[in-house]
Amino acid sequence: MxxxxxxxxxxxxxLIVTTxxxxxxxxxxxxxxxxxxxxxxxxxxxxxxxSAIEMEISPIRGLxxxxxxxxxxxxxxxxxxxxxxxxxxxxxxxxxxAPDGTCADPVRSGGQCSxxxxxxxxxxxxxxxxxxxxxxxxxNGEGIHFLARRFEIQDGGGFSYIVSxxxxxxxxxxxxxxxxxxxxLLVLSLMGIFLGWYMSRPxxxxxxxxNAFCDRYRFRSSAGVREKIPTGGGYREIEKVAENxxxxxxxxxxxMESFNVxxxxxxxxxxxxxxxxxxxxxxxxxxxxxxxxxxxRDCIYEIFGLDKLFRSLWQISRARAETGARWKAMDLRDLVxxxxxxxxxxxxxxxxxAHGVCSIPFFxxxxxxxxxxNNILANALKYSPPDMQVGxxxxxxxxxxxxxxxxxxIPVEERDKVFLPYYRMSVHDEDEGTGLGLSLVSAVASRxxxxxxxxxxRPGLIFELxxxxxxxx
Numbered sequence: 001m002x003x004x005x006x007x008x009x010x011x012x013x014x015l016i017v018t019t020x021x022x023x024x025x026x027x028x029x030x031x032x033x034x035x036x037x038x039x040x041x042x043x044x045x046x047x048x049x050x051s052a053i054e055m056e057i058s059p060i061r062g063l064x065x066x067x068x069x070x071x072x073x074x075x076x077x078x079x080x081x082x083x084x085x086x087x088x089x090x091x092x093x094x095x096x097x098a099p100d101g102t103c104a105d106p107v108r109s110g111g112q113c114s115x116x117x118x119x120x121x122x123x124x125x126x127x128x129x130x131x132x133x134x135x136x137x138x139x140n141g142e143g144i145h146f147l148a149r150r151f152e153i154q155d156g157g158g159f160s161y162i163v164s165x166x167x168x169x170x171x172x173x174x175x176x177x178x179x180x181x182x183x184x185l186l187v188l189s190l191m192g193i194f195l196g197w198y199m200s201r202p203x204x205x206x207x208x209x210x211n212a213f214c215d216r217y218r219f220r221s222s223a224g225v226r227e228k229i230p231t232g233g234g235y236r237e238i239e240k241v242a243e244n245x246x247x248x249x250x251x252x253x254x255x256m257e258s259f260n261v262x263x264x265x266x267x268x269x270x271x272x273x274x275x276x277x278x279x280x281x282x283x284x285x286x287x288x289x290x291x292x293x294x295x296x297r298d299c300i301y302e303i304f305g306l307d308k309l310f311r312s313l314w315q316i317s318r319a320r321a322e323t324g325a326r327w328k329a330m331d332l333r334d335l336v337x338x339x340x341x342x343x344x345x346x347x348x349x350x351x352x353x354a355h356g357v358c359s360i361p362f363f364x365x366x367x368x369x370x371x372x373x374n375n376i377l378a379n380a381l382k383y384s385p386p387d388m389q390v391g392x393x394x395x396x397x398x399x400x401x402x403x404x405x406x407x408x409x410i411p412v413e414e415r416d417k418v419f420l421p422y423y424r425m426s427v428h429d430e431d432e433g434t435g436l437g438l439s440l441v442s443a444v445a446s447r448x449x450x451x452x453x454x455x456x457x458r459p460g461l462i463f464e465l466x467x468x469x470x471x472x473x
Contacts, residue, residue, distance in 0.1 A: 352389070
């Protein structure tokens with residue numbers, strides 16, 4: 001099966017994007033949550049480090065007391081080292097700065113800061129709030145991040161006291177969370193794209209099958225054998241679309257077949273009438289005065305038949321092409337009463353009897369509905385014995401109208417065919433009608449959503465019409 005790349009690529013891309021969009025959104029949300037978590041943990045860790053440093057700073061006191069305290073704390077660092085608690089030892093830094101900014105070691109000689117003191121305090125730049133962040137170089141060359149606080153000693157001759165704390169773990173955690181956020185965004189996005197491609201592949205294949213079928217159907221040269229859309233599985237919505245397309249094509253084929261048959265029969269009827277007219281006109285040239293009068297009557301009869309045929313065809317076309325612009329609210333009771341009265345007045349007898357006359361509101365084309373009822377009643381009277389009545393029942397609760405006669409009825413196997421144009425049952429082959437009366441009934445009923453049903457009256461026929469509830473639009 002071939003699919004044009006120019007049309008397949010944009011369709012595939014849009015479908016993949018649509019399919020993987022939820023996964024990408026989830027990836028963005030997860031990355032955002034990790035980012036928010038990293039920021040929250042960073043601020044929480046910095047607040048904890050600041051609090052620990054503040055606890056390391058004693059209240060304001062003299063230089064000698066600060067020296068003694070630093071000595072005590074450095075002893076604790078040495079003890080941590082001796083006991084193997086390297087993490088505790090490496091967590092804190094202390095330094096006493098001379099007025100010139102150099103390190104003044106109160107314990108060890110040489111004036112140099114010890115290993116566990118701040119190596120080079122002169123490189124630390126403190127802000128107005130006396131807080132600063134700096135980096136030390138470890139033995140492996142990597143940087144270690146510290147947070148420092150400077151405290152000016154009162155009456156200390158310009159000496160200051162610095163306490164710093166290792167915050168490398170906080171930096172490492174922040175880096176891990178940021179990397180995790182970026183990684184999750186990348187991984188989930190790639191997974192979403194893969195899943196979108198994987199899920200859209202059978203969908204695109206199914207759409208391609210339907211398109212290929214439509215192309216074959218559109219360009220086929222003859223009707224041939226009815227071909228259905230190949231069935232597939234997995235996507236219920238796509239299968240429903242395929243079923244609907246197949247149903248519409250089946251309906252279209254039925255309409256086209258009916259149209260072809262109707263056109264053929266119309267041509268046949270028209271050809272017969274025109275042939276008769278032509279023969280009669282040719283006979284007029286050599287006919288006697290008495291025969292000429294009879295021939296003229298035959299010509300007038302054929303012309304009236306043609307006029308009746310074209311009027312019936314025009315009415316059917318008009319009913320099928322009805323747009324609803326002339327629809328209005330009506331009561332079917334009024335139409336039934338009017339139809340019964342007109343027929344009885346024309347026949348000068350109570351041949352049609354109405355039963356259970358009740359109100360049935362409806363919305364549609366009043367002219368077409370009246371025409372439909374008149375055609376059904378005319379058919380019932382036409383095939384009923386002269387002394388038999390035709391009954392019409394109105395069932396308001398069920399929104400039905402039933403018309404019953406005592407004629408020969410319609411065989412079950414022919415009830416679906418009587419609505420076709422020009423169809424005549426075998427018992428009515430001599431009928432001189434156009435064969436379009438029930439076709440007009442079917443066209444009006446189809447346009448208005450009216451259900452038609454034929455049933456036995458034993459003897460005779462029951463013609464049932466079920467009207468939908470009125471929906472004024």
